[in-house]
Every structure is written in structure tokens, then in C-alpha cells.
Amino acid sequence: MENSKQKSVPVLPWMRSPIDVSLFEECPLNLLPCLDPRLEEALLKMGVSSLFPVQVAVWQETIGPGAFERDLCINSPTGSGKTLAYALPIVQMLSARTVKCLRALVVLPTRDLALQVKEVFSAIAPAVGLSVGLAVGQTSIADEISQLIKRPKLEAGICYDPEEIRVEFQTNVDILVATPGRLMDHINTTKGFTLEHLSYLVVDETDRLLREAYQSWLPTVLQLTCSNEDGLFPSARTVTPTLGSLQTIRRNGVERGFKDKTYPRVVKMILSATLTQDPSKLAQLDLHHPLLLTTGPRRYQLPEKLKSYKLICESKLKPLYLVALLQELKGEKCIVFTSSVESTHRLSTLLNAFGDLQLQIKEYSGLQRQSVRSKTLNAFRNGEVQVLVSSDAMTRGMDVEGVMNVINYDMPAYIKTYIHRAGRTARAGKTGCCFTFLRKHEVKRFKKLLQKADNNSCPLHCLPSESIESLRPFYSSALGKLKECIESEKSKHHRTISKSSRAGKVSGVNNQKQ
Structure with missing residues (x-):
């Protein structure tokens, strides 16, 4: 009787037939198909000589003839290696790009997590000529902008007409790891920051990011990237690579097309150790023929040992x-x-x-x-x-x-x-x-x-x-x-508040006198 009274949660059809990650075995790097030798060397320097099952499973679904045909939802226990599972194939896929622009965005709920994920990307991306940026609010936004956006230098000794000159900004990173709040700051205020060329969107710790609004970051990002897929481009406020490069990108594309569109579909990867099954929450992500990868039949899994x-x-x-x-x-x-x-x-x-x-x-x-x-x-x-x-x-x-x-x-x-x-x-x-x-x-x-x-x-x-x-x-x-x-702490806190209050009153009196 008690079970019958429990509220049943509807399960989406694609979640009923997942790929069981536990059926995969660890794979030595030298046996991993298609792995770029430069990335293999970088992994070995990290102390990684083989990939864990979840990493092998994701690699199989992302690298090869059917690469990234579907969005991936990964539900795997903590400590199973989910970060490298998405970082490695994304870096491999971007290694062939010749024009520098922001291609991959990884969003995490906290600064500490973002810093940790950035370290993983930074350990492998430079090996194939890719750069990684961080937008978490740890430093001032001006410092972040200087790292993310390259402003062309104007030749010295030449007088430019301010009304005719058009300063073109260039993205300085291929991959960005960000927290939602600081990401929105850059979207709304940073000149030259654009998601126009985004190919990969990773939402790590998905259930937490969906539960908390974070300034409506997700609808904003999806709206900007959907414009790309439809062949519509952001306003002239965001000027990205040089004109020649930009024309080449728009005319020929820089990646494989999707359904005859010049721009490819933005591939999404969502991950958590406790991935939500709530259809209304998952609907926010606008997933494309999603594929669920999970460990065994149970929704909640503890580490094996x-x-x-x-x-x-x-x-x-x-x-x-x-x-x-x-x-x-x-x-x-x-x-x-x-x-x-x-x-x-x-x-x-x-x-x-x-x-x-x-x-x-x-x-x-x-x-x-x-x-x-x-x-x-x-x-x-x-x-x-x-x-x-x-x-x-x-x-x-x-x-x-x-x-x-x-x-x-x-x-x-x-x-x-x-x-x-x-x-x-x-x-x-x-x-x-x-x-x-x-x-x-x-x-x-x-x-x-x-x-x-x-x-x-x-x-x-x-x-x-x-x-x-x-x-x-x-x-x-x-x-x-x-x-x-x-x-002692309470007393110190009260003294600080009292001091601030007195300073405020003095300031108010001085303003009145003026």
C-alpha cells in the first residue's frame, strides 16, 4: 500500500534504454582508436596510462564516423573520471581547427569546480595548439577580458578617423570553463565575446545547474547558439575574428555541417553522479536525440570500493x-x-x-x-x-x-x-x-x-x-x-557594523552640507 501511494516519476523514452558503462573495460592509451599521439603523450605526463570505463564509453560515442551525432547524458558515480571523459574527445575534435575562436564552453556551478576542470583541459589542450580560458570571477573582469579577448594593435604614428575606424576583436581562447554568473557578465558586457562559433556545450553537475536559475544563463546560451544553427548571427556589437577569416568561416564552415546547414548543431554533454530524470528539467536543455550512458541499472550509485x-x-x-x-x-x-x-x-x-x-x-x-x-x-x-x-x-x-x-x-x-x-x-x-x-x-x-x-x-x-x-x-x-x-567574533562583528554605520552617517552629513 505504501509503495502504491508514492508519486511515480515519468521516465523519458530515451532514458529507458541506456548504454551500460559497466560493460566497458579499461583501455590502455596505445589501444585507444584514433587518439592523437600528441594527446597520448600529454596524458602519459599526467600519469594517465589507460582510460576508465566511462571514458572509453564516451570516446566510442564521440570519436569516429558517427562522432557526436547525438547529445550525451552521462550518469556515473563520483570519482569515475567524468571530467576527462568529455575533455579528451572535445580537445581531439578541436585539434584540427585552424581559426581561433570560442568552440567549447564548459559550465560548472562553483569556482572551485571550474578551477579543477580548467586544470584538466590545460594539461592536454596545449599539446594540440589549443588554449583554455577561465571565467569564474576569481580575478577582476578586466583581467579576464584581457585573457579572453585579443584587441588588435593599431600602427603607431598613423592618425585614424574615429568615425571610420572599426576595431575588430578576436577571441583569445578555444575552450572556456566558466561559472554561470561570470559567463553572463561577459555575454552582456564584454565587447568581442561571442558564442557565434560554439560547437560544444558541457553542463557539468547538471542537476544543480538546472535547479538554480543563475541569471537565466541556460536560456540565454541556448538562444545565442540556436541563432548560429539557423544561420542567424549576433548583432554587430560582437565582432569576432578578422574579416577574411570570418568570411571564410561563414562561407565554408569550419566543421562538418548538420542537415545542410553551414553551421553545425551545437553538441551538448550533460553530466552528474545523480542525473535528474525530471522531464520538465531536462526539457530546458533542448537535447538532440539524447543518448544516456549510465553505470548499471540503478539510478543512484556509490563508488564500487x-x-x-x-x-x-x-x-x-x-x-x-x-x-x-x-x-x-x-x-x-x-x-x-x-x-x-x-x-x-x-x-x-x-x-x-x-x-x-x-x-x-x-x-x-x-x-x-x-x-x-x-x-x-x-x-x-x-x-x-x-x-x-x-x-x-x-x-x-x-x-x-x-x-x-x-x-x-x-x-x-x-x-x-x-x-x-x-x-x-x-x-x-x-x-x-x-x-x-x-x-x-x-x-x-x-x-x-x-x-x-x-x-x-x-x-x-x-x-x-x-x-x-x-x-x-x-x-x-x-x-x-x-x-x-x-x-569575541560577535563583538568584533558588532564593532565593524557600528564603525560602518558611523562612517555612513558622517558621509550623509557631509553630502547635506555640500
Whole structure:
């Protein structure tokens, strides 16, 4: 009866017959058909000697006689290699282009993810003469424009009539990795920035990008690229390559045609470890005969070599249990997830007040500036920090080598969140553990949550009672230090607000006098 009352979700016809990625095997680079030798060399320098199943499957559907005939939807577990799965075929396909203009756009929901994806492209694209740009708001928009757009130099000593001169801007990159907000900034305000020649659009972490509007970036991009397919070009506001090159592109095209159109269809690739099945959301993407690639029959998949454990304790004892667990893990690289940025800050402060744990523990959350997060993440990657206390800013797509353990300090509310958190470990075929702290009343709900991923194996992890008891004196002291720290931060915050308020009043009085 209970199942019959559940709301059924309609499944689109093309999602009913997917390609099963798990049927593919790893393939050594020297056996991969059609791979450009320059890209093979670049991959070997990255330490990549073979491709994972999802990468082989995507390569098969994108390279060769039927290359990119259909849009691709890739639903594969975290850590399975989705970034290289799309980066490699796109770079290979663009390697034959002779005119520099923006051909591939990769959109991601966060700066950190965009930086990570840009690194992958930058490791292989230069090998075939392609350049990669970044538009994420990490630097000023002026700095980004100088990297993305090339402005021709005018000859010195010649007087030009301002009314007759036409300055032509030229795109400086072949591939752009961007976040939605900064992408819209360039579309709306940057002279010379155009999607007129776009061939590939990648929407990574699709479910999150579809769930959040981000200034209507998707309809805007699709509208601009649809104009290309129909033979309609943007207004003269966006002037791209030199006139001779532009005429050649418009007359002859630079890629294979599609349905007798001079310009090809813009190929879309959408990816997620928890790809939505909602028809109304997928309809926003305007997919062309989409092909679904997924791992096995299940919608939600955990990494193959992940081991899940639960720890049951009272709320007030959770910090004690966490410290005992971290001591038991003996300095292994761990990410501790909390339910909010506020909880992340408090827990990180508490752990650092816990006496000599002989662990470097840092906070990572959306409350911090990008520069601080980047510095923390680099320290974590380099092993200078062993424990990262994080909000869900780290859950999606972030790849940090050597993370042995994920700890859910707060139980995730949804299976998608659990999958993305757990996916920070057991990546690329390696082993890893995910520990989840539960209160007694959460145990049944957590079991139901895991069953959505067909995971019925989550044994209880017990900590020695003596290790808990030995920490109690330190816990009392740490709580006192936490209280002092929070009060100090509040006081500092109030002083800052008061100072700003006084400055505003003085400014207002001076304006009135003027």
C-alpha cells in the first residue's frame, strides 16, 4: 500500500534504454582508436596510462564516423573520471581547427569546480595548439577580458578617423570553463565575446545547474547558439575574428555541417553522479536525440570500493566521538561534513581548541573568501592539512587525491547528498570509508536512505569506551574556548557594523552640507 501511494516519476523514452558503462573495460592509451599521439603523450605526463570505463564509453560515442551525432547524458558515480571523459574527445575534435575562436564552453556551478576542470583541459589542450580560458570571477573582469579577448594593435604614428575606424576583436581562447554568473557578465558586457562559433556545450553537475536559475544563463546560451544553427548571427556589437577569416568561416564552415546547414548543431554533454530524470528539467536543455550512458541499472550509485559505517551516539557527545574516530584513523586524510556553514565554523573552532591532537584541522565553507578556500584546499591536497571540516561546498565533483575517509558529522537529508559526500573518497577505483554519525531516532531513516542506492551493508562502527572517557576533560576545556571565541567574533562583528554605520552617517552629513 505504501509503495502504491508514492508519486511515480515519468521516465523519458530515451532514458529507458541506456548504454551500460559497466560493460566497458579499461583501455590502455596505445589501444585507444584514433587518439592523437600528441594527446597520448600529454596524458602519459599526467600519469594517465589507460582510460576508465566511462571514458572509453564516451570516446566510442564521440570519436569516429558517427562522432557526436547525438547529445550525451552521462550518469556515473563520483570519482569515475567524468571530467576527462568529455575533455579528451572535445580537445581531439578541436585539434584540427585552424581559426581561433570560442568552440567549447564548459559550465560548472562553483569556482572551485571550474578551477579543477580548467586544470584538466590545460594539461592536454596545449599539446594540440589549443588554449583554455577561465571565467569564474576569481580575478577582476578586466583581467579576464584581457585573457579572453585579443584587441588588435593599431600602427603607431598613423592618425585614424574615429568615425571610420572599426576595431575588430578576436577571441583569445578555444575552450572556456566558466561559472554561470561570470559567463553572463561577459555575454552582456564584454565587447568581442561571442558564442557565434560554439560547437560544444558541457553542463557539468547538471542537476544543480538546472535547479538554480543563475541569471537565466541556460536560456540565454541556448538562444545565442540556436541563432548560429539557423544561420542567424549576433548583432554587430560582437565582432569576432578578422574579416577574411570570418568570411571564410561563414562561407565554408569550419566543421562538418548538420542537415545542410553551414553551421553545425551545437553538441551538448550533460553530466552528474545523480542525473535528474525530471522531464520538465531536462526539457530546458533542448537535447538532440539524447543518448544516456549510465553505470548499471540503478539510478543512484556509490563508488564500487566504498565501505560505509554508522556510529550511534547522543548529540552532545558527537564531538567526543569525532575526536576519538580521528585519533583512531591516525592522520589519514579525512573530510568531515556538516549540515551548514555555521556548523562547519563552530566544529572547526572546537576541534582546534581540543588540545594537542597532532592533526592539522582547517575549515572549508562558503563563508570564506575564494582565496582562503583555495589556499586551504591546496594545503589539504599537499598533506599539510589532514582534516578538512566542510559544508556541502565540497560535496560535488571536487577531486582531492588520497582522501581515505569521509565523515558525515551531520546525517545528510537526501541520498543525492550522501552520494556526493561519500564520493570524495574511493575515487578512481581506490578504496575508501564513509562514516555517518547518527542519533538513535535517525537510524531507521538512514537505512531507508541507503536502500535507495541498494546499499544494505552499513555495519556499526564501535569506538572503545575508554578512548571516549579519556577525552572528557579536554572536551570541557574546548567548549569553554569555543564560547570565548564565538563571543569575541560577535563583538568584533558588532564593532565593524557600528564603525560602518558611523562612517555612513558622517558621509550623509557631509553630502547635506555640500
